[in-house]
Amino acid sequence: xxxxxxxxxxxxTDSDISSEPVSIEVExxxxxxVDIRRGGIGNWWSAAGARRLPGxxxxxxxGGQSGFGSVPVxxxxxxxxxxxxxxxxxxxxxxxxxxxxxxxxFRDAIERMPPAEYxxxxxxxxxxxxxETLTAARRG
Amino acid sequence: xxxxxxxxxxxxxxxxVDPPHHTRLPRxxxxxxxxxxxxxxxxPLADDRARGFDDPRVEAVYTVxxxxxxxxxxxxxxxxxxxxxxxxxxxxx
Numbered sequence: 001x002x003x004x005x006x007x008x009x010x011x012x013t014d015s016d017i018s019s020e021p022v023s024i025e026v027e028x029x030x031x032x033x034v035d036i037r038r039g040g041i042g043n044w045w046s047a048a049g050a051r052r053l054p055g056x057x058x059x060x061x062x063g064g065q066s067g068f069g070s071v072p073v074x075x076x077x078x079x080x081x082x083x084x085x086x087x088x089x090x091x092x093x094x095x096x097x098x099x100x101x102x103x104x105x106f107r108d109a110i111e112r113m114p115p116a117e118y119x120x121x122x123x124x125x126x127x128x129x130x131x132e133t134l135t136a137a138r139r140g
Numbered sequence: 141x142x143x144x145x146x147x148x149x150x151x152x153x154x155x156x157v158d159p160p161h162h163t164r165l166p167r168x169x170x171x172x173x174x175x176x177x178x179x180x181x182x183x184p185l186a187d188d189r190a191r192g193f194d195d196p197r198v199e200a201v202y203t204v205x206x207x208x209x210x211x212x213x214x215x216x217x218x219x220x221x222x223x224x225x226x227x228x229x230x231x232x233x
Binding site for chain 2: 057063
């Protein structure tokens with residue numbers, strides 16, 4: 001889940017803060033088993049679904065949402081797929097370290113992207129959008 | 141910041157509120173009952189930092205686990221752990 005969410009920019013967006021609170025899924029032998037034959041798929045939406053419709057949410061908050069397919073895992077994936085991505089990364093780290101904005105303001109700026117733009121943007125395109133938004137707001 | 145309000149083993153219910161700013165409680169875990177499995181010390185509340193507050197609340201952060209089936213229905217069979225600030229939680233007996 002952590003890996004999946006990070007693809008949508010909701011989770012760790014800076015390698016410097018790997019100790020920050022995160023969400024993970026864990027396998028456990030103690031997990032409560034669910035008997036599909038007795039209860040299962042036929043009415044799961046009425047049991048669990050009724051309680052999990054908290055209403056609004058920002059576009060980034062797609063955890064558990066269907067339709068996006070699996071998260072592709074690239075073998076030997078390089079840190080960056082283009083030079084500009086590395087520059088955006090460095091720019092953001094510099095802004096954070098200089099205290100121009102903090103990491104949560106950065107995440108907030110990504111989440112405020114227009115939903116259609118957000119979904120169409122790549123990971124580092126979202127980063128660039130946030131850097132631009134936050135620095136423009138400060139200059140203004 | 142006083143002592144953490146919850147302890148390992150406590151049952152807690154998460155907030156149903158979707159705030160108009162960055163938060164660390166994901167939609168799929170809102171309004172759910174889970175169990176505290178760890179207390180992670182204290183952290184500045186991300187929601188306050190996201191809004192640029194000079195003096196963000198500093199609160200206990202808990203690792204809370206939920207049966208996956210409660211969040212997404214069967215087949216489940218595993219737990220989902222989320223690290224949550226105290227503001228997101230209330231006691232669930």
